[in-house]
Amino acid sequence: MNINIPKAILVGLQLRHQTKEETLESLEELEGLIDAIDGKSIGYLVKKKDIKDPSNLVGSAYLNLIRELVEGTEANWVVFDEFLTPSQVRNIEAVLNVKVLDRANVVFEIFMRRAKTEEAKLQIELAKLTYELPRLYGFGEKLSRQSGKMGTKGPGEQMLEIKRRTIQKRIHKIRQEIDQIKKQHKEQRKNRLKSNYLKVALLGYTNAGKSSLMKVLTKKDVFVNDMLFATLDTKVGSKFVENQKIFITDTVGFISKLPPELVESFKTTLEEAILSDIIFLVVDISDKKWTQKVSTTEQIIQSLGIQDKPILYVFNKIDKIIRTKEELEAFEKEFLFEHPFVLVSAQKEWNIDKLIHKIRPYITAHQDIGFVYA
Ligand SMILES: Nc1nc2c(ncn2[C@@H]2O[C@H](COP(=O)(O)OP(=O)(O)OP(=O)(O)O)[C@@H](O)[C@H]2O)c(=O)[nH]1
Ligand SMILES: [Mg+2]
Structure with a gap:
Protein backbone atom coordinates (compact mmCIF):
# COMPACT_ATOMS: atom_id res chain seq x y z
CA MET A 1 0.00 0.00 0.00
CA PHE A 111 -17.97 18.28 -2.42
CA MET A 112 -15.21 20.86 -1.90
CA ARG A 113 -12.87 18.89 -4.14
CA ARG A 114 -15.47 18.39 -6.86
CA ALA A 115 -16.98 21.88 -6.98
CA LYS A 116 -16.11 23.66 -10.18
CA THR A 117 -18.36 26.67 -10.50
CA GLU A 118 -18.37 29.62 -8.17
CA GLU A 119 -21.96 28.90 -7.17
CA ALA A 120 -21.26 25.27 -6.18
CA LYS A 121 -18.20 26.36 -4.18
CA LEU A 122 -20.24 28.95 -2.31
CA GLN A 123 -23.10 26.52 -1.64
CA ILE A 124 -20.71 24.02 -0.10
CA GLU A 125 -18.91 26.59 2.00
CA LEU A 126 -22.31 27.77 3.21
CA ALA A 127 -23.38 24.23 4.11
CA LYS A 128 -20.09 23.58 5.91
CA LEU A 129 -20.26 26.78 7.95
CA THR A 130 -23.91 26.20 8.78
CA TYR A 131 -22.91 22.74 10.01
CA GLU A 132 -20.06 24.17 12.10
CA LEU A 133 -21.80 27.20 13.63
CA PRO A 134 -24.08 25.50 16.18
CA ARG A 135 -21.24 23.12 16.94
CA LEU A 136 -19.07 25.96 18.27
CA TYR A 137 -21.05 26.06 21.49
CA GLY A 138 -19.57 24.07 24.31
CA PHE A 139 -16.09 24.73 23.03
CA GLY A 140 -16.08 28.22 24.57
CA GLU A 141 -17.61 27.05 27.80
CA LYS A 142 -14.82 24.63 28.33
CA LEU A 143 -12.11 27.14 27.54
CA SER A 144 -13.61 29.93 29.63
CA ARG A 145 -13.72 27.70 32.67
CA GLN A 146 -9.96 27.78 32.48
CA SER A 147 -10.01 31.55 32.95
CA GLY A 148 -11.24 31.12 36.52
CA LYS A 149 -13.22 34.30 37.19
CA MET A 150 -16.96 34.16 37.49
CA GLY A 151 -19.17 36.62 35.67
CA THR A 152 -16.51 37.82 33.25
CA LYS A 153 -15.88 36.64 29.77
CA GLY A 154 -12.82 34.41 29.76
CA PRO A 155 -10.36 34.39 26.86
CA GLY A 156 -11.90 31.20 25.56
CA GLU A 157 -15.32 32.71 25.43
CA GLN A 158 -14.01 35.83 23.70
CA MET A 159 -12.22 33.71 21.15
CA LEU A 160 -15.40 31.77 20.56
CA GLU A 161 -17.36 35.00 20.17
CA ILE A 162 -14.91 36.27 17.57
CA LYS A 163 -15.01 33.00 15.69
CA ARG A 164 -18.79 32.88 15.80
CA ARG A 165 -19.07 36.45 14.48
CA THR A 166 -16.56 35.76 11.74
CA ILE A 167 -18.54 32.71 10.61
CA GLN A 168 -21.83 34.62 10.77
CA LYS A 169 -20.37 37.45 8.69
CA ARG A 170 -19.03 35.00 6.13
CA ILE A 171 -22.41 33.23 5.95
CA HIS A 172 -24.08 36.60 5.36
CA LYS A 173 -21.55 37.46 2.63
CA ILE A 174 -21.93 34.07 0.92
CA ARG A 175 -25.72 34.42 0.91
CA GLN A 176 -25.37 37.82 -0.78
CA GLU A 177 -22.99 36.41 -3.37
CA ILE A 178 -25.28 33.47 -4.07
CA ASP A 179 -28.22 35.87 -4.44
CA GLN A 180 -26.19 37.82 -6.97
CA ILE A 181 -25.41 34.71 -9.01
CA LYS A 182 -29.03 33.63 -8.75
CA LYS A 183 -30.17 36.96 -10.15
CA GLN A 184 -27.98 36.37 -13.20
CA HIS A 185 -29.53 32.93 -13.69
CA LYS A 186 -33.02 34.19 -13.07
CA GLU A 187 -33.48 35.73 -16.49
CA GLN A 188 -32.63 32.50 -18.29
CA ARG A 189 -34.85 30.56 -15.92
CA LYS A 190 -37.69 33.05 -16.31
CA ASN A 191 -37.68 32.52 -20.03
CA ARG A 192 -37.84 28.78 -19.56
CA LEU A 193 -40.59 29.02 -16.98
CA LYS A 194 -42.71 31.45 -18.94
CA SER A 195 -42.55 29.13 -21.90
CA ASN A 196 -45.04 26.39 -22.47
CA TYR A 197 -42.34 23.81 -22.53
CA LEU A 198 -42.35 20.72 -20.39
CA LYS A 199 -39.56 20.56 -17.84
CA VAL A 200 -38.08 17.24 -16.79
CA ALA A 201 -35.67 16.83 -13.87
CA LEU A 202 -33.24 13.92 -13.54
CA LEU A 203 -32.89 13.00 -9.88
CA GLY A 204 -31.30 9.99 -8.21
CA TYR A 205 -28.49 8.45 -6.29
CA THR A 206 -24.94 9.41 -7.17
CA ASN A 207 -23.46 7.32 -9.99
CA ALA A 208 -26.90 6.13 -11.20
CA GLY A 209 -26.24 7.54 -14.67
CA LYS A 210 -28.19 10.82 -14.66
CA SER A 211 -25.55 12.74 -16.60
CA SER A 212 -25.19 9.88 -19.06
CA LEU A 213 -28.93 10.02 -19.74
CA MET A 214 -28.75 13.79 -20.05
CA LYS A 215 -26.00 13.36 -22.63
CA VAL A 216 -27.99 10.80 -24.63
CA LEU A 217 -31.19 12.81 -24.50
CA THR A 218 -29.88 16.30 -25.19
CA LYS A 219 -26.49 15.60 -26.80
CA LYS A 220 -25.15 18.17 -24.36
CA ASP A 221 -21.57 17.57 -23.34
CA VAL A 222 -21.90 16.98 -19.61
CA PHE A 223 -19.37 15.45 -17.27
CA VAL A 224 -19.82 11.70 -16.84
CA ASN A 225 -17.58 9.76 -14.53
CA ASP A 226 -17.49 6.62 -12.47
CA MET A 227 -17.07 8.46 -9.20
CA LEU A 228 -19.31 9.68 -6.43
CA PHE A 229 -20.72 13.16 -6.89
CA ALA A 230 -19.38 13.73 -10.40
CA THR A 231 -22.05 16.39 -10.92
CA LEU A 232 -22.40 19.23 -8.46
CA ASP A 233 -24.02 21.83 -10.64
CA THR A 234 -27.45 21.78 -12.13
CA LYS A 235 -27.27 21.75 -15.92
CA VAL A 236 -30.15 22.36 -18.28
CA GLY A 237 -30.38 21.03 -21.81
CA SER A 238 -33.21 20.82 -24.30
CA LYS A 239 -34.64 18.31 -26.72
CA PHE A 240 -37.33 18.29 -29.37
CA VAL A 241 -40.04 15.66 -29.12
CA GLU A 242 -42.46 15.79 -32.04
CA ASN A 243 -41.47 19.38 -32.72
CA GLN A 244 -42.03 20.30 -29.12
CA LYS A 245 -39.16 21.53 -27.08
CA ILE A 246 -38.68 20.03 -23.62
CA PHE A 247 -36.14 21.07 -21.02
CA ILE A 248 -34.12 18.49 -19.15
CA THR A 249 -32.21 19.24 -15.96
CA ASP A 250 -29.31 17.19 -14.60
CA THR A 251 -28.73 17.51 -10.86
CA VAL A 252 -26.41 16.63 -8.02
CA GLY A 253 -26.63 12.98 -6.89
CA PHE A 254 -27.78 11.84 -3.48
CA ILE A 255 -26.47 9.45 -0.84
CA SER A 256 -27.99 8.18 2.38
CA LYS A 257 -27.27 10.17 5.55
CA LEU A 258 -26.51 13.35 3.65
CA PRO A 259 -25.82 16.18 6.12
CA PRO A 260 -29.14 18.10 6.27
CA GLU A 261 -27.26 21.40 5.87
CA LEU A 262 -26.08 20.18 2.49
CA VAL A 263 -29.60 19.33 1.33
CA GLU A 264 -30.72 22.73 2.58
CA SER A 265 -28.03 24.66 0.75
CA PHE A 266 -28.42 22.57 -2.40
CA LYS A 267 -32.06 23.54 -2.58
CA THR A 268 -31.04 26.54 -4.67
CA THR A 269 -29.06 24.30 -6.96
CA LEU A 270 -32.02 21.95 -7.09
CA GLU A 271 -34.43 24.79 -7.80
CA GLU A 272 -34.74 23.72 -11.41
CA ALA A 273 -35.85 20.31 -10.16
CA ILE A 274 -38.27 21.89 -7.73
CA LEU A 275 -39.81 23.84 -10.62
CA SER A 276 -39.95 20.90 -13.00
CA ASP A 277 -43.14 19.25 -14.28
CA ILE A 278 -41.93 15.64 -14.20
CA ILE A 279 -39.22 13.81 -12.33
CA PHE A 280 -37.16 11.03 -13.83
CA LEU A 281 -36.01 9.11 -10.78
CA VAL A 282 -32.87 7.46 -12.15
CA VAL A 283 -31.83 4.15 -10.60
CA ASP A 284 -28.82 1.92 -11.25
CA ILE A 285 -30.66 -1.37 -11.58
CA SER A 286 -27.42 -3.36 -11.59
CA ASP A 287 -26.71 -2.18 -8.04
CA LYS A 288 -27.77 -4.89 -5.60
CA LYS A 289 -28.90 -2.21 -3.17
CA TRP A 290 -31.08 -0.34 -5.63
CA THR A 291 -34.25 -0.62 -3.52
CA GLN A 292 -32.65 1.19 -0.58
CA LYS A 293 -31.22 3.79 -2.93
CA VAL A 294 -34.69 4.38 -4.34
CA SER A 295 -36.02 4.91 -0.80
CA THR A 296 -33.26 7.39 0.01
CA THR A 297 -33.96 9.31 -3.18
CA GLU A 298 -37.70 9.30 -2.42
CA GLN A 299 -37.00 10.66 1.06
CA ILE A 300 -34.92 13.51 -0.34
CA ILE A 301 -37.60 14.22 -2.94
CA GLN A 302 -40.00 14.45 -0.02
CA SER A 303 -37.73 16.79 1.90
CA LEU A 304 -37.65 19.02 -1.19
CA GLY A 305 -41.47 19.01 -1.12
CA ILE A 306 -41.85 17.75 -4.70
CA GLN A 307 -43.21 14.26 -4.03
CA ASP A 308 -46.55 15.06 -5.66
CA LYS A 309 -45.09 15.66 -9.09
CA PRO A 310 -45.39 12.82 -11.59
CA ILE A 311 -42.41 10.49 -11.14
CA LEU A 312 -41.15 8.11 -13.78
CA TYR A 313 -38.72 5.52 -12.45
CA VAL A 314 -35.90 5.15 -14.97
CA PHE A 315 -34.02 1.92 -14.32
CA ASN A 316 -30.67 2.46 -15.99
CA LYS A 317 -27.63 0.23 -16.70
CA ILE A 318 -29.87 -2.64 -17.75
CA ASP A 319 -27.01 -3.72 -20.07
CA LYS A 320 -25.17 -4.87 -16.96
CA ILE A 321 -27.91 -7.40 -16.24
CA ILE A 322 -28.88 -8.63 -19.68
CA ARG A 323 -26.67 -9.13 -22.68
CA THR A 324 -28.76 -8.12 -25.67
CA LYS A 325 -31.53 -5.75 -26.53
CA GLU A 326 -33.62 -8.72 -27.60
CA GLU A 327 -33.58 -10.12 -24.07
CA LEU A 328 -34.86 -6.81 -22.79
CA GLU A 329 -38.42 -7.38 -23.88
CA ALA A 330 -38.67 -10.68 -22.00
CA PHE A 331 -37.09 -9.10 -18.95
CA GLU A 332 -39.55 -6.21 -19.07
CA LYS A 333 -42.50 -8.56 -18.91
CA GLU A 334 -41.11 -10.24 -15.82
CA PHE A 335 -40.17 -7.04 -14.06
CA LEU A 336 -42.75 -5.93 -11.54
CA PHE A 337 -42.78 -2.49 -10.01
CA GLU A 338 -45.65 -0.56 -8.49
CA HIS A 339 -44.95 2.80 -10.16
CA PRO A 340 -44.58 3.91 -13.79
CA PHE A 341 -41.15 2.84 -14.98
CA VAL A 342 -38.93 2.19 -17.93
CA LEU A 343 -35.81 0.01 -18.24
CA VAL A 344 -32.99 1.67 -20.17
CA SER A 345 -29.31 1.69 -20.88
CA ALA A 346 -27.85 5.14 -21.36
CA GLN A 347 -24.59 3.61 -22.47
CA LYS A 348 -26.05 1.34 -25.17
CA GLU A 349 -28.92 3.74 -25.84
CA TRP A 350 -31.48 0.98 -25.28
CA ASN A 351 -35.12 2.00 -24.78
CA ILE A 352 -34.40 5.71 -25.00
CA ASP A 353 -37.25 5.96 -27.52
CA LYS A 354 -39.51 4.22 -25.01
CA LEU A 355 -38.47 6.68 -22.32
CA ILE A 356 -39.43 9.57 -24.56
CA HIS A 357 -42.66 7.85 -25.48
CA LYS A 358 -43.62 7.73 -21.80
CA ILE A 359 -43.54 11.50 -21.49
CA ARG A 360 -45.54 12.20 -24.64
CA PRO A 361 -48.89 12.34 -22.79
CA TYR A 362 -47.43 14.94 -20.45
CA ILE A 363 -46.29 17.08 -23.34
CA THR A 364 -49.78 16.97 -24.84
CA ALA A 365 -51.48 17.62 -21.50
CA HIS A 366 -49.10 20.48 -20.88
CA GLN A 367 -50.09 22.17 -24.14
CA ASP A 368 -53.78 21.57 -23.54
CA ILE A 369 -53.68 23.22 -20.17
CA GLY A 370 -51.66 26.02 -21.72
CA PHE A 371 -49.39 26.24 -18.73
CA VAL A 372 -48.27 29.79 -18.07
CA TYR A 373 -46.08 30.52 -15.12
CA ALA A 374 -46.32 33.82 -13.35
N1 LIG B 1 -22.86 -0.16 -18.10
C1 LIG B 1 -23.42 1.04 -18.02
N2 LIG B 1 -22.77 2.06 -17.41
C2 LIG B 1 -23.39 3.25 -17.34
C3 LIG B 1 -24.68 3.48 -17.89
N3 LIG B 1 -25.03 4.78 -17.64
C4 LIG B 1 -23.99 5.31 -16.98
N4 LIG B 1 -22.99 4.43 -16.79
C5 LIG B 1 -21.70 4.65 -16.13
O1 LIG B 1 -21.94 4.93 -14.76
C6 LIG B 1 -21.02 5.91 -14.27
C7 LIG B 1 -21.76 7.07 -13.65
O2 LIG B 1 -22.45 7.76 -14.67
P1 LIG B 1 -22.91 9.29 -14.52
O3 LIG B 1 -23.77 9.59 -15.70
O4 LIG B 1 -21.74 10.19 -14.28
O5 LIG B 1 -23.78 9.18 -13.19
P2 LIG B 1 -24.52 10.35 -12.37
O6 LIG B 1 -25.82 9.80 -11.89
O7 LIG B 1 -24.59 11.59 -13.19
O8 LIG B 1 -23.54 10.52 -11.13
P3 LIG B 1 -23.32 11.83 -10.17
O9 LIG B 1 -23.09 13.00 -11.05
O10 LIG B 1 -22.15 11.42 -9.36
O11 LIG B 1 -24.55 11.96 -9.35
C8 LIG B 1 -20.15 6.29 -15.47
O12 LIG B 1 -18.95 5.53 -15.42
C9 LIG B 1 -21.00 5.90 -16.67
O13 LIG B 1 -20.22 5.58 -17.81
C10 LIG B 1 -25.34 2.39 -18.54
O14 LIG B 1 -26.45 2.47 -19.05
N5 LIG B 1 -24.67 1.20 -18.55
MG1 LIG C 1 -23.80 13.39 -12.87
Missing part, protein backbone atom coordinates in the same frame (compact mmCIF):
# COMPACT_ATOMS: atom_id res chain seq x y z
CA ASN A 2 1.19 3.50 -0.82
CA ILE A 3 2.45 4.97 2.44
CA ASN A 4 1.00 8.38 1.59
CA ILE A 5 -2.54 7.07 1.55
CA PRO A 6 -4.12 7.53 4.98
CA LYS A 7 -5.33 4.27 6.49
CA ALA A 8 -8.78 4.53 8.00
CA ILE A 9 -10.69 2.48 10.54
CA LEU A 10 -14.44 2.90 10.13
CA VAL A 11 -16.82 2.83 13.07
CA GLY A 12 -20.57 2.38 12.69
CA LEU A 13 -23.28 2.37 15.33
CA GLN A 14 -26.09 -0.12 15.39
CA LEU A 15 -28.80 1.72 17.26
CA ARG A 16 -31.90 0.16 18.78
CA HIS A 17 -34.07 0.56 15.68
CA GLN A 18 -31.37 -0.63 13.24
CA THR A 19 -30.34 -4.02 11.96
CA LYS A 20 -26.68 -4.97 11.62
CA GLU A 21 -27.26 -5.24 7.88
CA GLU A 22 -28.30 -1.57 7.68
CA THR A 23 -25.24 -0.45 9.62
CA LEU A 24 -22.96 -2.52 7.38
CA GLU A 25 -24.52 -1.13 4.22
CA SER A 26 -23.99 2.40 5.42
CA LEU A 27 -20.38 1.54 6.31
CA GLU A 28 -19.82 0.12 2.87
CA GLU A 29 -21.00 3.38 1.37
CA LEU A 30 -18.72 5.30 3.74
CA GLU A 31 -15.84 3.20 2.43
CA GLY A 32 -16.59 4.50 -1.06
CA LEU A 33 -16.75 8.06 0.24
CA ILE A 34 -13.36 7.69 1.95
CA ASP A 35 -11.96 6.36 -1.28
CA ALA A 36 -13.16 9.54 -2.96
CA ILE A 37 -11.00 11.65 -0.62
CA ASP A 38 -7.97 9.42 -1.24
CA GLY A 39 -8.14 7.46 1.99
CA LYS A 40 -8.17 3.70 2.33
CA SER A 41 -10.41 1.75 4.65
CA ILE A 42 -8.50 -1.02 6.41
CA GLY A 43 -11.42 -2.37 8.40
CA TYR A 44 -14.57 -1.51 10.23
CA LEU A 45 -16.20 -1.93 13.61
CA VAL A 46 -19.87 -2.06 14.49
CA LYS A 47 -20.85 -1.00 17.98
CA LYS A 48 -24.30 -1.99 19.20
CA LYS A 49 -25.67 0.80 21.34
CA ASP A 50 -29.13 1.81 22.48
CA ILE A 51 -28.30 5.48 22.76
CA LYS A 52 -25.34 7.54 21.61
CA ASP A 53 -22.92 8.51 24.38
CA PRO A 54 -23.04 12.34 24.44
CA SER A 55 -19.39 12.71 25.40
CA ASN A 56 -17.69 10.22 23.06
CA LEU A 57 -20.45 8.47 21.09
CA VAL A 58 -19.39 4.86 21.71
CA GLY A 59 -18.45 4.81 25.43
CA SER A 60 -15.02 4.89 27.05
CA ALA A 61 -14.43 1.15 27.20
CA TYR A 62 -15.10 0.74 23.49
CA LEU A 63 -12.91 3.75 22.72
CA ASN A 64 -9.99 2.03 24.45
CA LEU A 65 -10.57 -0.98 22.25
CA ILE A 66 -10.47 1.23 19.15
CA ARG A 67 -7.21 2.76 20.41
CA GLU A 68 -5.61 -0.66 20.64
CA LEU A 69 -6.70 -1.36 17.11
CA VAL A 70 -5.35 1.98 15.91
CA GLU A 71 -2.00 1.26 17.53
CA GLY A 72 -1.87 -2.28 16.19
CA THR A 73 -2.70 -1.30 12.62
CA GLU A 74 -0.99 2.11 12.60
CA ALA A 75 -4.16 3.63 11.24
CA ASN A 76 -4.13 7.38 10.50
CA TRP A 77 -7.84 8.12 10.65
CA VAL A 78 -10.83 6.86 12.56
CA VAL A 79 -13.99 7.72 10.67
CA PHE A 80 -17.35 7.58 12.44
CA ASP A 81 -20.40 6.91 10.30
CA GLU A 82 -22.37 9.48 12.30
CA PHE A 83 -22.51 13.23 12.78
CA LEU A 84 -20.27 14.14 15.74
CA THR A 85 -20.31 17.26 17.91
CA PRO A 86 -16.98 19.10 18.26
CA SER A 87 -16.72 18.11 21.90
CA GLN A 88 -17.18 14.47 20.91
CA VAL A 89 -14.44 14.86 18.31
CA ARG A 90 -12.10 16.39 20.90
CA ASN A 91 -12.85 13.73 23.51
CA ILE A 92 -12.38 10.92 21.03
CA GLU A 93 -9.18 12.39 19.56
CA ALA A 94 -7.75 12.76 23.07
CA VAL A 95 -8.04 9.00 23.54
CA LEU A 96 -7.20 7.79 20.06
CA ASN A 97 -4.38 10.23 19.21
CA VAL A 98 -5.24 10.17 15.50
CA LYS A 99 -7.41 12.25 13.21
CA VAL A 100 -11.11 11.72 13.87
CA LEU A 101 -13.62 12.40 11.11
CA ASP A 102 -17.38 12.05 10.86
CA ARG A 103 -19.59 11.35 7.85
CA ALA A 104 -20.31 15.04 7.32
CA ASN A 105 -16.57 15.92 7.20
CA VAL A 106 -16.02 13.30 4.51
CA VAL A 107 -18.98 14.42 2.39
CA PHE A 108 -18.04 18.12 2.67
CA GLU A 109 -14.47 17.28 1.66
CA ILE A 110 -15.66 15.43 -1.47
